[in-house]
Amino acid sequence: MIAELEDAQDLSSPRPATAIDCDVQLPAPTVPALRPYLPTYWCDYLRSAGFTGAHSAIRNSYPPILQRDAGWGGEETADGLSRYLGAAEASAPAGAHPQIFMCRVHTGLESIRHPDMSAALASAVNDWLADQVLTLDVRARGSIVVSPHEPELAAREIRRLGGNQRFAQVVLPVRFDQPYGERQFFPIYGAAAENGLVVAIHYGGFSVNPPTSIGWPSHYMEEYIGMPHVFQTQMASLILGGAFQEFPKLRIAFIDAGFAWLPSFMWRLDKDWKGLWREVPWVDRLPSRYVREHFRLTLSPLDGPQDATDMAQILEQMGSGSLLMYATGRPGSWAHEEATALLAMVPDGLRPGVIAGNAREFYPRL
Amino acid sequence: MTAKHVVATTDEIPPQGRKIVDINGRSIGVFNVGGSYYAIRNRCPHQGGPLCEGEIVGTVRASRPGSISYDPAAAYLQCPWHNWEFDLMSGRSWFDPKRVRARQYRVSVEAGGALREESAGEGGEIPTEGPYVVESFPVSVEENYVVVHVR
Amino acid sequence: MPLAETGTILVDCDVHNALPSPDAIKPYLPRRWQKYHDDYGLRTRDNMAYWASRPRAMAARADAHPPTGVPPGADLPFMRDQLLNEWGTDYAVLGPINQLTFGGQPGEYGAVLTRALNDWVAAEWLDAEPRLRAGISVPFEEADLAAKEIRDRATDRRFVQVLFNMATRDPLGKRKYWPIYEAACEQGLPIAVHVAGVLSNTITGAGWPTYYLEYHFSHTQAAQSQLLSMIAEGVFEAFPELQVILMEGGFAWVAPMSWSLDKYWSKWGEEVPHLPRPPSEYIASNFWFTTQPMEEPEQPTYFKQMMSQFGLEERLLFASDYPHWDFDAPDQAIPRSVPRHLREGIYGRNAAQLFGLETKGADVAAVT
Numbered sequence: 001m002i003a004e005l006e007d008a009q010d011l012s013s014p015r016p017a018t019a020i021d022c023d024v025q026l027p028a029p030t031v032p033a034l035r036p037y038l039p040t041y042w043c044d045y046l047r048s049a050g051f052t053g054a055h056s057a058i059r060n061s062y063p064p065i066l067q068r069d070a071g072w073g074g075e076e077t078a079d080g081l082s083r084y085l086g087a088a089e090a091s092a093p094a095g096a097h098p099q100i101f102m103c104r105v106h107t108g109l110e111s112i113r114h115p116d117m118s119a120a121l122a123s124a125v126n127d128w129l130a131d132q133v134l135t136l137d138v139r140a141r142g143s144i145v146v147s148p149h150e151p152e153l154a155a156r157e158i159r160r161l162g163g164n165q166r167f168a169q170v171v172l173p174v175r176f177d178q179p180y181g182e183r184q185f186f187p188i189y190g191a192a193a194e195n196g197l198v199v200a201i202h203y204g205g206f207s208v209n210p211p212t213s214i215g216w217p218s219h220y221m222e223e224y225i226g227m228p229h230v231f232q233t234q235m236a237s238l239i240l241g242g243a244f245q246e247f248p249k250l251r252i253a254f255i256d257a258g259f260a261w262l263p264s265f266m267w268r269l270d271k272d273w274k275g276l277w278r279e280v281p282w283v284d285r286l287p288s289r290y291v292r293e294h295f296r297l298t299l300s301p302l303d304g305p306q307d308a309t310d311m312a313q314i315l316e317q318m319g320s321g322s323l324l325m326y327a328t329g330r331p332g333s334w335a336h337e338e339a340t341a342l343l344a345m346v347p348d349g350l351r352p353g354v355i356a357g358n359a360r361e362f363y364p365r366l
Numbered sequence: 367m368t369a370k371h372v373v374a375t376t377d378e379i380p381p382q383g384r385k386i387v388d389i390n391g392r393s394i395g396v397f398n399v400g401g402s403y404y405a406i407r408n409r410c411p412h413q414g415g416p417l418c419e420g421e422i423v424g425t426v427r428a429s430r431p432g433s434i435s436y437d438p439a440a441a442y443l444q445c446p447w448h449n450w451e452f453d454l455m456s457g458r459s460w461f462d463p464k465r466v467r468a469r470q471y472r473v474s475v476e477a478g479g480a481l482r483e484e485s486a487g488e489g490g491e492i493p494t495e496g497p498y499v500v501e502s503f504p505v506s507v508e509e510n511y512v513v514v515h516v517r
Numbered sequence: 518m519p520l521a522e523t524g525t526i527l528v529d530c531d532v533h534n535a536l537p538s539p540d541a542i543k544p545y546l547p548r549r550w551q552k553y554h555d556d557y558g559l560r561t562r563d564n565m566a567y568w569a570s571r572p573r574a575m576a577a578r579a580d581a582h583p584p585t586g587v588p589p590g591a592d593l594p595f596m597r598d599q600l601l602n603e604w605g606t607d608y609a610v611l612g613p614i615n616q617l618t619f620g621g622q623p624g625e626y627g628a629v630l631t632r633a634l635n636d637w638v639a640a641e642w643l644d645a646e647p648r649l650r651a652g653i654s655v656p657f658e659e660a661d662l663a664a665k666e667i668r669d670r671a672t673d674r675r676f677v678q679v680l681f682n683m684a685t686r687d688p689l690g691k692r693k694y695w696p697i698y699e700a701a702c703e704q705g706l707p708i709a710v711h712v713a714g715v716l717s718n719t720i721t722g723a724g725w726p727t728y729y730l731e732y733h734f735s736h737t738q739a740a741q742s743q744l745l746s747m748i749a750e751g752v753f754e755a756f757p758e759l760q761v762i763l764m765e766g767g768f769a770w771v772a773p774m775s776w777s778l779d780k781y782w783s784k785w786g787e788e789v790p791h792l793p794r795p796p797s798e799y800i801a802s803n804f805w806f807t808t809q810p811m812e813e814p815e816q817p818t819y820f821k822q823m824m825s826q827f828g829l830e831e832r833l834l835f836a837s838d839y840p841h842w843d844f845d846a847p848d849q850a851i852p853r854s855v856p857r858h859l860r861e862g863i864y865g866r867n868a869a870q871l872f873g874l875e876t877k878g879a880d881v882a883a884v885t
Binding site for chain 1: 815
Binding site: 183241242245246273274275276277278280281282284286 | 427430432434445449451461
């Protein structure tokens with residue numbers, strides 16, 4: 001089940017994977033597990049402070065039933081992690097081998113505002129991932145965690161790890177205190193773009209703002225179905241802020257954002273831009289063009305049409321068959337079920353792209 | 367067949383100036399851009415707004431966020447409604463010059479003497495502006511005139 | 518020019534009149550409140566900067582400034598000319614632009630202010646022009662005071678809806694707003710939720726937008742959030758008759774949202790046991806959408822596909838949003854691809870039914 005290193009794909013001339021799972025979710029390592037990767041000061045401080053990890057904030061914000069479905073609560077031992085990858089492998093679309101798994105650790109890092117603590121934890125998690133996870137299976141790829149509170153420190157971390165080709169992306173939570181198109185975040189994009197790393201923006205996150213413009217919703221249902229609105233805010237902000245003029249090589253993956261909302265988003269932003277572009281003169285072409293060139297979205301249980309006809313229309317309206325990427329959200333089961341159901345609706349001609357081709361083309365390091 | 371419509375003396379529409387006239391029931395805006403005259407239909411191709419009443423702005427370029435260069439010379443007309451911008455000299459929209467444009471008319475500047483001769487040759491009156499203006503446009507040999515060509 | 522299709526009733530469901538000056542409200546305020554209004558008065562605190570970055574007097578069309586020098590929307594004769602007579606409008610439903618700053622004002626001051634605004638609308642607009650109808654401006658963050666204004670005002674049936682701002686301090690599904698829905702239902706009035714407003718929350722779920730363009734674009738997410746909240750909280754189980762009009766929020770997002778709602782409910786519906794049926798059904802039974810700003814995909818085919826997936830043409834209400842810059846001209850806004858009978862509904866029959874407006878001498882029963 002787990003490829004031996006001796007049978008490793010030759011990374012210099014890899015056989016193309018026939019399936020790329022763009023989102024395999026790992027639990028955050030415990031503080032003891034991070035100890036080998038933390039400076040002594042932080043080891044001692046975190047022990048004396050009784051710090052158990054920022055990810056407890058995540059636990060408290062998701063309904064337990066969804067956490068159980070997501071398979072959280074497993075240990076981050078080698079066996080536990082292998083189980084996650086094994087689950088991901090077993091979730092490949094039928095007949096698609098070999099595979100690549102994009103691994104992402106749930107850290108809740110952005111809930112820590114101490115700049116030095118969050119930087120130390122970020123580095124420790126990244127080093128742990130490289131050392132403990134990516135070595136388990138040569139098909140695994142990693143996501144670099146950084147804190148969006150400190151863009152300069154984040155850029156430094158990205159450059160530190162840039163040489164490790166097993167990292168394919170940098171992750172940011174979609175919910176944050178300010179929209180990601182603001183120039184303060186540009187150091188992150190610059191470092192990522194120059195290293196051929198995609199910036200992956202994922203569902204959730206912790207922020208001073210509620211995830212809506214109208215206050216805090218009562219039910220998880222509202223938060224969940226409403227998360228695309230936050231993704232839409234970020235997509236608009238990145239485009240209008242000129243991130244893609246500043247960094248033409250910048251690429252953004254939306255992880256677990258849904259996608260059926262994309263046509264109505266593009267129509268509205270294009271329409272508004274035609275009259276108001278002069279406020280942002282660096283946006284010198286239709287915003288939807290930036291969407292097609294610089295964004296990709298994963299298949300997600302969050303939304304999606306109910307039948308193949310609607311799916312074909314939505315994909316046509318998106319204006320490109322290349323925008324979707326397969327993701328199981330393993331070890332969760334619901335996400336995988338939905339991905340399978342959605343994949344079945346994708347027109348035959350576009351399916352190989354969704355399963356692997358689109359991600360392979362989009363991620364410079366795959 | 368295209369008819370010539372005298373709409374103003376050249377003095378009436380100085381540089382940066384404009385005059386909106388009715389020709390055969392069509393409202394048309396005549397603009398002086400750097401000494402040359404251009405005529406555009408006063409009806410935005412989007413939803414029919416009074417395009418020629420809009421602001422005139424220059425040309426802006428920004429290769430990156432924050433790096434804005436601006437040439438203030440009159441170049442674009444902004445529709446007062448949704449602010450769509452049209453190149454004054456070609457009528458083409460800024461955002462989709464190939465497919466979205468405002469109707470443009472040929473404009474010439476002609477001397478009063480030549481116009482009077484032409485009119486005399488055709489045996490008719492010099493074409494006037496608008497369906498509701500009864501008086502003919504007086505043309506004198508000393509002046510130059512802005513002439514819009516409308517079918 | 519008047520609407521080309523003869524026999525089509527034209528109801529413009531979103532027209533903004535405006536106070537000609539800040540002082541114009543004072544004669545309608547009780548004396549003790551006039552002094553308060555002068556000395557402590559109207560404070561807005563937060564996001565007016567967006568309006569300032571795109572001036573034109575609260576985002577108006579450049580050609581909508583009346584020659585009298587008052588703000589766009591403040592001159593009735595000019596509005597008659599430029600809007601009502603220009604298009605052959607049968608009815609226009611007023612939402613005074615000042616509700617954006619008045620509606621969220623706190624406590625008794627908010628109640629007094631919105632009452633004065635309604636009195637001004639009645640006296641200087643509804644009395645003067647028979648084609649006009651209006652929304653009742655209410656202090657929606659003060660539910661008991663808002664409910665009182667609804668009950669007091671509802672005897673004047675020229676007020677056809679209750680006017681909320683989209684920017685509320687809590688999602689509209691929350692129980693704190695339910696007394697307002699109770700009063701509205703009791704009086705047979707729909708709730709109209711219009712984009713923007715002040716004194717609420719950060720304008721997006723990811724912080725403050727940087728540009729006016731970004732801000733203008735964010736209205737559609739707010740509308741979606743409000744719909745989500747009202748459905749999820751069970752407002753329409755508590756008030757099955759309540760009708761909600763979402764104004765200026767668009768509607769191309771409705772079909773994808775419906776899929777999400779039903780998908781979540783079928784798997785995790787135990788979180789919301791008070792919702793006995795697929796939640797997308799509430800959209801068809803309780804929501805309406807004004808058409809402006811009309812969706813404009815590049816390809817006409819996409820518009821047709823979207824309308825087919827949306828499927829709720831009888832719940833679309835034409836609106837111009839006069840005098841704003843993103844105004845929709847009545848004769849241009851609705852694509853010809855929409856079949857005529859549906860287009861006629863959108864232009865006015867749907868609104869006539871919802872608001873109980875007379876059409877050609879025959880009363881149409883209100884939906885509620």
